[in-house]
Amino acid sequence: MSTLNEITSEADFSAQLNALPPSALLVLYFHTPWAAPCAHMRTVLATLASQYPVTTPAAIAFLSINAEELPDISEEYDVSAVPYTVLARNGSILESVSGTDAAKVRDAVERHAGRASNNAAAAAAAASIPPALTAVPRDNAPAMPATQAPLGAASASSTTTPALTPEQNKEALFARLAQLVKAAPVMLFMKGTPSVPQCGFSRQLVGILRENSIKYGFFNILADEDVRQGLKEFADWPTFPQLWVKGELVGGLDIVKEELENDPSFMAEFSVNRAA
Amino acid sequence: MASNTPVEDLIREKIAAEFNPSTLIIRNDSHLHAHHNAMRGSTSTETHFHVTITSPAFQSKMQPARHRMVYALLKEEMSREGGIHALQLRTRTPEEEQRDKERLQNP
Numbered sequence: 001m002s003t004l005n006e007i008t009s010e011a012d013f014s015a016q017l018n019a020l021p022p023s024a025l026l027v028l029y030f031h032t033p034w035a036a037p038c039a040h041m042r043t044v045l046a047t048l049a050s051q052y053p054v055t056t057p058a059a060i061a062f063l064s065i066n067a068e069e070l071p072d073i074s075e076e077y078d079v080s081a082v083p084y085t086v087l088a089r090n091g092s093i094l095e096s097v098s099g100t101d102a103a104k105v106r107d108a109v110e111r112h113a114g115r116a117s118n119n120a121a122a123a124a125a126a127a128s129i130p131p132a133l134t135a136v137p138r139d140n141a142p143a144m145p146a147t148q149a150p151l152g153a154a155s156a157s158s159t160t161t162p163a164l165t166p167e168q169n170k171e172a173l174f175a176r177l178a179q180l181v182k183a184a185p186v187m188l189f190m191k192g193t194p195s196v197p198q199c200g201f202s203r204q205l206v207g208i209l210r211e212n213s214i215k216y217g218f219f220n221i222l223a224d225e226d227v228r229q230g231l232k233e234f235a236d237w238p239t240f241p242q243l244w245v246k247g248e249l250v251g252g253l254d255i256v257k258e259e260l261e262n263d264p265s266f267m268a269e270f271s272v273n274r275a276a
Numbered sequence: 277m278a279s280n281t282p283v284e285d286l287i288r289e290k291i292a293a294e295f296n297p298s299t300l301i302i303r304n305d306s307h308l309h310a311h312h313n314a315m316r317g318s319t320s321t322e323t324h325f326h327v328t329i330t331s332p333a334f335q336s337k338m339q340p341a342r343h344r345m346v347y348a349l350l351k352e353e354m355s356r357e358g359g360i361h362a363l364q365l366r367t368r369t370p371e372e373e374q375r376d377k378e379r380l381q382n383p
Contacts, residue, residue: 199314201362237340238347238354239362254364255339 002049004029004042004062013065013073021057022090025113030067030074030084034183035217037100041083044102048109060113075272080209081194081216087112099193099218173230180227181235182247184217186270189231190241191222198222201253202241208256213273245270283322283353283360290349291329298370299330309362318358326364330373342367 007013020026029045031038042064049062067074067082077086077093085105087094094112097105164172181187186209192198194206209216221228221240232238235249243250245267250256259266279285284302291300303326309315315323327346334342343365353359368376 200309200312201364236344238351249340251340251343252364254366255343258339258366 002052002054002060002062004046004049004064006064007066007070007073010070010072013063013070016061016063019058020061024058024089025060025094025109026086026088027060027062027109027113028077028086028088029062029064030077030079030082030086031064032066032068032082032184032217035082037219038083041085041100041102041105044100044105045085048106052113060109071272080213080272081218098195100220101193101195104195170230173226174234177227177230177234180219181231181244181249183219184215185246186214186216186267187244188216188218188241189221189227189244190218191220193220194218199241205241205243205253205256208253208260212260212267213271214267215270215272281322283320284325286353287325287327287350287360291327291346294345294349295329295331295333297329297331299328299373301328303327305362305364314361320358323359323361324364325360325362326366328366328368330368330370332369334367334369339367 005016007016017026027045027049029041031042045062045064052060052062065073067079067084077084077088077096079086081098083100084096084098085108086096087108089112095108097108188194188205188209190197190199190202190205192202194210197203197206206218219227221231228240231242235242237249237252239252241252243252243256250259281304284304287302288300291297304322305324305326306321309324310318310321329346333345337345346365346367347354347363350360350363354363
């Protein structure tokens with residue numbers, strides 16, 4: 001049973017790669033600790049890893065990389081948003097999946113590594129997503145960034161907190177949002193995900209960020225109705241997508257386009273292509 | 277005779293009254309989105325708009341603040357069921373409009 005191994009340094013990364021045969025499939029999972037969707041994805045990948053036996057020589061390796069602490073590795077694999085999963089073999093990138101589409105990542109791994117062990121695969125297929133997520137329950141602690149509701153999972157958000165009054169609920173939600181908008185220096189609240197946008201304006205904004213090589217965190221507001229409605233009030237802004245920079249609302253697609261037109265170096269400080 | 281573009285008329289009326297704009301262009305983009313998931317079940321032909329407004333009222337205000345002024349004006353139409361689903365805005369002062377014109381002429 002393979003495990004998802006956390007890489008601690010560039011030296012560690014090199015060492016692990018060197019220890020693997022060139023034919024091994026590398027599943028690289030890029031994450032940052034502050035982005036809640038990454039916790040979800042971690043569970044997906046750890047579960048996936050457990051379904052592949054450890055062999056000698058190793059046929060597959062699951063490596064977890066903190067994208068912020070190891071920026072050079074992230075740059076090497078063109079990581080522009082987290083969570084981000086890259087499949088590589090023999091020095092070349094086979095495929096990459098941006099975001100939290102568990103089915104897509106599983107599909108990609110299976111295509112390149114062969115199906116996971118039968119029982120596990122069947123069970124996983126039945127659940128359509130790895131087993132009960134206890135990771136990142138949606139409680140009211142303000143320090144926690146919001147959870148992206150997993151697709152179709154059973155008991156996703158734990159509602160074990162004591163009943164709160166509507167005012168307290170709203171206060172808690174706003175506290176949560178205040179943290180969420182600062183979850184990354186550049187935060188995109190969109191419909192869908194960067195790999196599967198569910199709205200033309202969201203898709204365009206993702207495209208613009210990609211074109212400018214901007215590093216950003218994202219949140220799928222279609223997966224969380226509380227955030228969707230709450231953020232409209234919190235931001236005093238009725239529409240999505242919403243781009244926030246350093247905890248301040250910049251605006252939607254139209255504003256971002258215009259800012260870039262007026263000043264091509266707008267947001268350049270967040271680009272991964274900063275001139276040395 | 278009743279207009280068959282009541283929402284557009286209302287947008288025009290409200291913006292004109294509030295901003296006394298030197299330029300006001302309202303573009304109905306609803307037909308571009310009619311087939312989208314979000315629009316399923318909708319019978320309205322006035323859901324998506326792109327509005328260009330030039331007014332000195334926007335002076336010394338950043339873009340988000342300007343857009344909020346317009347959103348506040350159209351709050352009711354944007355929040356009601358079947359109302360305005362998307363509103364793209366271009367909000368400029370007369371000086372900015374002039375600057376953009378010159379930029380186009382001198383690329």
